[in-house]
Amino acid sequence: MRLGFTLLIKNGAAYASRKWSPRHYLGHPANIVRILSDFECDEVAVHNLDPLNQETLDLLGMISKNAFMPLTYFGSIRHVSEGQVVARLGFEKVGLESEWTKNPNLVDDLGRVIGNSSVVLGITYVEDEAGRWRWDWRAKSSDSQPLNELLIRAAELAPGEVRISSASRDGERCGGDINAVKLACKTMDLPVSYQGGVASLEDAATLASAGAAAVYASTFFSIKPPFDAPLITYSKGAKL
Amino acid sequence: MTIAVVLFDQIAFKVRIKVGGKRVLMASSIAILDYGFGNSSTVRQMLMSSGFESAIVQEPEQILSNTHLILPGVGNWSSAAEALQAGGWKDQIRRSVEDGAYVLGICLGMQLLGMSSEEGPGRGLELLPTVTRKLRRENNEPSTHVGWETWSERNTLDLSGRVYYSHGYCMGDVDDRLEPSYSSVFPTIVSSIRFKRIFGVQFHPERSLATGRRLLAAFARSELEA
Numbered sequence A: 001m002r003l004g005f006t007l008l009i010k011n012g013a014a015y016a017s018r019k020w021s022p023r024h025y026l027g028h029p030a031n032i033v034r035i036l037s038d039f040e041c042d043e044v045a046v047h048n049l050d051p052l053n054q055e056t057l058d059l060l061g062m063i064s065k066n067a068f069m070p071l072t073y074f075g076s077i078r079h080v081s082e083g084q085v086v087a088r089l090g091f092e093k094v095g096l097e098s099e100w101t102k103n104p105n106l107v108d109d110l111g112r113v114i115g116n117s118s119v120v121l122g123i124t125y126v127e128d129e130a131g132r133w134r135w136d137w138r139a140k141s142s143d144s145q146p147l148n149e150l151l152i153r154a155a156e157l158a159p160g161e162v163r164i165s166s167a168s169r170d171g172e173r174c175g176g177d178i179n180a181v182k183l184a185c186k187t188m189d190l191p192v193s194y195q196g197g198v199a200s201l202e203d204a205a206t207l208a209s210a211g212a213a214a215v216y217a218s219t220f221f222s223i224k225p226p227f228d229a230p231l232i233t234y235s236k237g238a239k240l
Numbered sequence B: 001m002t003i004a005v006v007l008f009d010q011i012a013f014k015v016r017i018k019v020g021g022k023r024v025l026m027a028s029s030i031a032i033l034d035y036g037f038g039n040s041s042t043v044r045q046m047l048m049s050s051g052f053e054s055a056i057v058q059e060p061e062q063i064l065s066n067t068h069l070i071l072p073g074v075g076n077w078s079s080a081a082e083a084l085q086a087g088g089w090k091d092q093i094r095r096s097v098e099d100g101a102y103v104l105g106i107c108l109g110m111q112l113l114g115m116s117s118e119e120g121p122g123r124g125l126e127l128l129p130t131v132t133r134k135l136r137r138e139n140n141e142p143s144t145h146v147g148w149e150t151w152s153e154r155n156t157l158d159l160s161g162r163v164y165y166s167h168g169y170c171m172g173d174v175d176d177r178l179e180p181s182y183s184s185v186f187p188t189i190v191s192s193i194r195f196k197r198i199f200g201v202q203f204h205p206e207r208s209l210a211t212g213r214r215l216l217a218a219f220a221r222s223e224l225e226a
Helices: A029-038 A054-065 A080-088 A098-102 A105-114 A147-156 A178-187 A201-209 B040-049 B077-086 B089-098 B209-220
Strands: A002-010 A013-018 A021-027 A043-048 A071-074 A093-096 A119-128 A131-136 A141-146 A161-166 A192-195 A214-217 B002-008 B013-019 B022-025 B030-033 B054-057 B068-071 B102-106 B131-134 B145-151 B161-167 B169-172 B190-195 B198-201
Touching (some): A002 A021, A013 A029, A029 A043, A054 A071, A054 B040, A071 A119, A080 A105, A093 A105, A098 A105, A098 A147, A105 A119, A105 B077, A119 A147, A131 A147, A141 A147, A147 A161, A161 A178, A161 A214, A201 A214, B030 B040, B040 B054, B040 B209, B068 B089, B068 B209
Parallel strands (some): A002 A043, A043 A071, A093 A119, A119 A161, A192 A214, B030 B054, B030 B068, B068 B102, B102 B198
Antiparallel strands (some): A002 A013, A013 A021, A119 A131, A131 A141, B002 B013, B013 B022, B145 B161, B190 B198
């Protein structure tokens, strides 16, 4: 099982997130990635809230140069050319979030250029009593599409991996959504990765035993209780 | 005999000698081929972290004097094969191999060392008699092989360790002459091959932390020759 670090980028700076909003400033993204390289982190997923302009591309290039582990990029990929540019900067996987629901052809088109195994479909959702509903982490809005239907649609597009993320749990250290992982693994014959609420290595191990091929965390690795002090750490422990 | 280039720097050094028109390797001069389908800068960065200088080359003619060629690869077979052919890379790489250059193919770059692929039309570099195939459920292989595994290098070099894979296709029709090693989790998936001075790895050494660093350094030091 891969245990990854999620890095939220806003205005060129790295943050630990809560409900996918910047919560704690962590530092320069390239510096964080360098520290994580030294810790032999399995993977880093960059979630970019900034526009994908030259300034952002320069920053992504700097991140890539400091990373000796795999990188995944999420954030505002609307065209194949944008995904290709990010991949050429050294991001092994390019994630599509709201883009793939609006333009399913983008998955195949991007796969033809960077390879399907390098395309990750992201589904961020919020939980309430009635179920789990799609939530756009960049627009911060829900559109009432149920998670199970999105999983079926995602599987039909045959990406390399599907990443599900609970916005309700993000940054809360309340434990992962094991039922969502089980649902995703039952619905799809694709690698499933999970993000949201991880509070311990035991949590990550439980999510892995539910079928997650990868588990990502941000707050767990970077914000230390009881004073919520920023401190980058990373360890898989013996069990993982 | 003419000495073509002699360069020294702090850690890496490059010496190429021509004997009767053939390049004879004294030490490494590494070219990372930027044909549009790989993380060239990442490979260069990893080599640099091991103390080896390398050049990212964007024109096939620029590899003529290089003793070591690295063919990275992230992408689709057909598009990449077309880029190699149309860009004039294929002939130049084959010529360099005939001249004795060392070649390392990474991921799709490894697959492109072969003949063809189930992923789509297009001919590879045709340096090896292999056909790339889709990962197969009937072999208990995943649709996409992603993640970290321990790689056991089957030869005497101390290169084994954790490596990172991300692929949906792998090299098929690999016979023992190519000295294949296999995935430690999915034993039908070829992890690496080695044939004379041609080496290929399905995983990504440029993203495989310490193991990747050791492997790229061994390639740069010409220690991978079969």
